[in-house]
Amino acid sequence: MNWLEFFQFGSVNVRTVTLGCMVIGLSAGVLGCFAFLRRRSLLGDALAHAALPGVCVAFMLTGTRDPLVIMLGAVVACWLGAVSIDAITRYTRCKEESALGMVLSVFFGVGILLLTHIQHTGGAAQAGLERFLFGQAAAMRPHDLRVLSIASVLMLAATAVGYRHFKLASFDPQFMDALNLPRRWASLAMATLLVLAVAIGLQAVGVVLMAAMLVTPAAAARYWTHHLSVMLALAGVFGAISGAIGAYISYLQAGMPTGPWMVVAVSLIFGVSVLFAPKQGLVARGLRARRFRQRTAEENLLRTLYRLGEDRKDWEQAHTSGSLIQYRPMDTAVLLRVMGRLERQGLVYEPEEGLFQLTAQGLERAARLTRLHRLWELYLTQKLNLPADHVHADAEEIEHILTPELEAHLVASLEEPARDPHARAIPEDKE
Amino acid sequence: MHTLWILIIGSLVGVSCALVGCFLVLRRLAMLGDAISHAVLPGIVIAFMLTASRNTLPMLAGAGAFGVLTAWLTDVLIRRGQLQSDAAIGVTFTWLFAVGVILVSAFTGHVDLDVDCVLHGEILFVPFDTWTVGGVDIGPRAFWILTGVTLANLAVIGLGYKELKLCAFDAALAAAMGFNVALWHYLLMGLVALTTVAAFESVGAILVVAMLIVPANAAYLLTDRLSVMLLLAGLFGVLSAVGGYGLATLIDGSIAAAMAVFSGLLFLAAALLSPTHGALGYYLARRARHVSPRETMGSEPAINA
Incomplete structure (x- = not known):
């Protein structure tokens, strides 16, 4: 012994x-x-x-x-x-x-x-x-x-x-x-x-x-x-x-x-x-990165739904996965998975099988994201003199991470803008 | 005859190590050489255990696998683990070496390998381990292996001289000119691992570091030309082997350790006496400057903030 x-x-x-x-x-x-x-x-x-x-x-x-x-x-x-x-x-x-x-x-x-x-x-x-x-x-x-x-x-x-x-x-x-x-x-x-x-x-x-x-x-x-x-x-x-x-x-x-x-x-x-240290460990960082990717994918779809409804100013209508994919090319399986997550969060609902529509809460989030995206595009064209056709990709990334404080700064320095560089309306801040 | 074989094998270790060592020194990778030579130990031991013999091929395969594993682990820790490179190297090779030592301690008696061999080799016994081909004794096995490795080193350096030289002095320029810097880097690391394994039996895993970098550094102090540096380093490698043997006989100690010590003495001599980069040269040059007032006025450096 x-x-x-x-x-x-x-x-x-x-x-x-x-x-x-x-x-x-x-x-x-x-x-x-x-x-x-x-x-x-x-x-x-x-x-x-x-x-x-x-x-x-x-x-x-x-x-x-x-x-x-x-x-x-x-x-x-x-x-x-x-x-x-x-x-x-x-x-x-x-x-x-x-x-x-x-x-x-x-x-x-x-x-x-x-x-x-x-x-x-x-x-x-x-x-x-x-x-x-x-x-x-x-x-x-x-x-x-x-x-x-x-x-x-x-x-x-x-x-x-x-x-x-x-x-x-x-x-x-x-x-x-x-x-x-x-x-x-x-x-x-x-x-x-x-x-x-x-x-x-x-x-x-x-x-x-x-x-x-x-x-x-x-x-x-x-x-x-x-x-x-x-x-x-x-x-x-x-x-x-x-x-x-x-x-x-x-x-x-x-x-x-x-x-x-x-x-x-x-x-x-x-x-x-x-591997397992709470913040800097590989697992924790991997999970954080995965969560961020998921959130990015979700927010992108929210924004796509907003964009589809924007032409007729009617966000009460549902869209097929086909029309979403036409606007934002992706795998159907991926789209359905992300939509599933959005539904669970109460941001999107399915009035019929295969049709997706923003809830009131989802519309609010989507409008805010679109607002951030367009504010950033405007900022890049006005303050950094980038051509209007070069700013979309950059805004596509930053819309997910802009904080309310930065948003306020952007609004102030752009003097309460109404339209983005592509002449689309910048959605108003609801709060 | 026994003495002659020891001298020849020691010299081959010195030459093969010094050749790759020059590039390690120039690329500022001296401690990576240290890490690789430690980290291949478990590979060597596992090969010994699996084959229960000192066959060269499994040994090389085992060491090569662990050499690659070391490079990969270090890389993962730096890139994915966001660890600083010195610590990544330190953590990786100590861990692998510890595993190697544990394996050796656990299986001593089962394999023809012990902790002493790991530390300072058994060059004294190496000449007894001979190869017989077709019934004819053709000399110590280590002699043939080391000759092969030395020739391999010479061949790679000869064929890739221009590329290795450029990568050693200006890797960014080499990359800009379209050379595959990563390929040459891994080729160099491969040669280091190969040379380490070949030298392992003779000088052990730690003292091989001395043979890799000390003659190369001594040569570095004596010349500004790579070709001359390679030649001088090879010469110092041979001198360390011969001088080390003498020193070991004189005070009755390990030959491999004495080789390391003698190479250190050669470096010390070069550091003091080198006409261009030695301490004596600097001292004389400074005195000469002080003698000439005109030069002193011009050569006082401005204040560098």
């Missing part, structure tokens, strides 16, 4: 590992947001890989795997990596992404070289150094957890203190300059916090996939909100949840690296966010 044991959190070990992974996911998720917002998501990738030689050197110098020592080594190496990226972009003509790629791969090469060197020469003490590559949460001890938690709390506190500056530096660095605020210090602080987030994540996630814990929670959170504070909180929660999932799987299957599972978990959260 392995899995039940896990959820009881009875053993110190399980508690330590789970909490440790959650703390790591939380801080990486929160701090990754700033890199994401500054469109430098791949910097985290480069810095995480660059941490490996630091881990190896720290181990070679001290001979321990104490988290504090390892973190220190990682931070120093990450810093060197960041400085190298900056120096390459500043002093050579190589571009930033080349600099990122080179620092990532060469630093990682140094790390692997040192790691294999330690493996070939070292004794039993070196065992377990490879776990910094893909993370091995199971090896986490209460002492590690204490260090992680303290570091993480300090980082989150620093984020809270610098919040307003970080926010400005992420969204509008020029404005920050204009206010004479310390932009360079804010950037430096954000980079430092990113490096620290990488350093504490190494044990559970490993250098290779740390980038995902920085980017993916932020990218997922971005789909749910437009507020930075909410985004930070959500990214933290997503990171923590995937940390727990990674720890759980690594607990069930001894020897499974934790990092990849945390990444798969957070990627699943990301996938759900892309």
Whole structure:
């Protein structure tokens, strides 16, 4: 009954590992947001890989795997990596992404070289150094957890203190300059916090996939909100949840690296966010687009019915689908479907099978749409000097989205017009 | 003989990677190379698992499929998901790489593949895996595959030199002149995936990035001509292989990693010593300017707001 044991959190070990992974996911998720917002998501990738030689050197110098020592080594190496990226972009003509790629791969090469060197020469003490590559949460001890938690709390506190500056530096660095605020210090602080987030994540996630814990929670959170504070909180929660999932799987299957599972978990959260986030998700946006297309089709038919009745100023008469299609070519099946929707809304009724007539309510809507359409045509010809035969298509689109406020502006600037460019009457506003 | 094979195979990795790497660097796609080389891992592993062998064709097919999947997913996230491109790349390749690593960990023992191989290849063992045709041992399999890939890269670059060059320097002009920019882009990405797979056994999925872009960037600092850059990059690729082997023997570590480190040293040397684009060159030029007062007056830049 392995899995039940896990959820009881009875053993110190399980508690330590789970909490440790959650703390790591939380801080990486929160701090990754700033890199994401500054469109430098791949910097985290480069810095995480660059941490490996630091881990190896720290181990070679001290001979321990104490988290504090390892973190220190990682931070120093990450810093060197960041400085190298900056120096390459500043002093050579190589571009930033080349600099990122080179620092990532060469630093990682140094790390692997040192790691294999330690493996070939070292004794039993070196065992377990490879776990910094893909993370091995199971090896986490209460002492590690204490260090992680303290570091993480300090980082989150620093984020809270610098919040307003970080926010400005992420969204509008020029404005920050204009206010004479310390932009360079804010950037430096954000980079430092990113490096620290990488350093504490190494044990559970490993250098290779740390980038995902920085980017993916932020990218997922971005789909749910437009507020930075909410985004930070959500990214933290997503990171923590995937940390727990990674720890759980690594607990069930001894020897499974934790990092990849945390990444798969957070990627699943990301996938759900892309699809189902309430406003920006693909499903929600698809539904909105579909509703808009439907409404456009409905309004077009209303306007066609109005136009057919206009010649004899008689809107009390019904029209066959044939005459509608003659005026506005479309598939009969589509026409019947749209008419069905209009009938359900009480805008159109069928006095006889296959004959369609506007209701009073429908006539009002149709007149208003026609009014908007013709106001816009008139506006284009009068104010933008477009020829009268070029304005219909444009009006055809805008009639569905003009608001009453814009309508009022149009009426005012066109001085209460009565006729459109084709000399047809502009229906009056009923209200 | 074993050493010679390692040097030859390493050099072939260096040359084939450097050739496509030049175009990645010029098109500012260095990190996309990184992404593709990571993302093909699950394809390679699945091919290993299905065929239970290191047959080349299934491996290429698997890697190719995942290379295309990466490009497609990234594209969907950018277009449909309205995600910024750096994050789209970051999310896609880390996820695929994670899946690849999990597959490797889960099936270690069943297939001839382990996490070490993913990280830094096994160039030391590659020469032992030989091909026999009609009962005759014709040398390491990797040698023939890498020769094929190098020739394929050379052929595409040779045949499409003009098009690739134009796309690399001015894609908008290339499109305006009627070249199929998208076709050449995907051809280049295809070559990157192909080269990555061929180099995978020798240098692993991550260090191949070093072989792709570091020699190319070093060459970029030394010349302003594409043909010279390709030649120099190839040369640096070979030098990295040879120097890396020496370095690895010296400190007893992974040869592939040492190749990456040595290429980094070559880049550092180029960045410092390049006569036209090196730090030393800049420094001397600036000193020369300060010496001549007439030039200093003229060369002080106006304030650019």
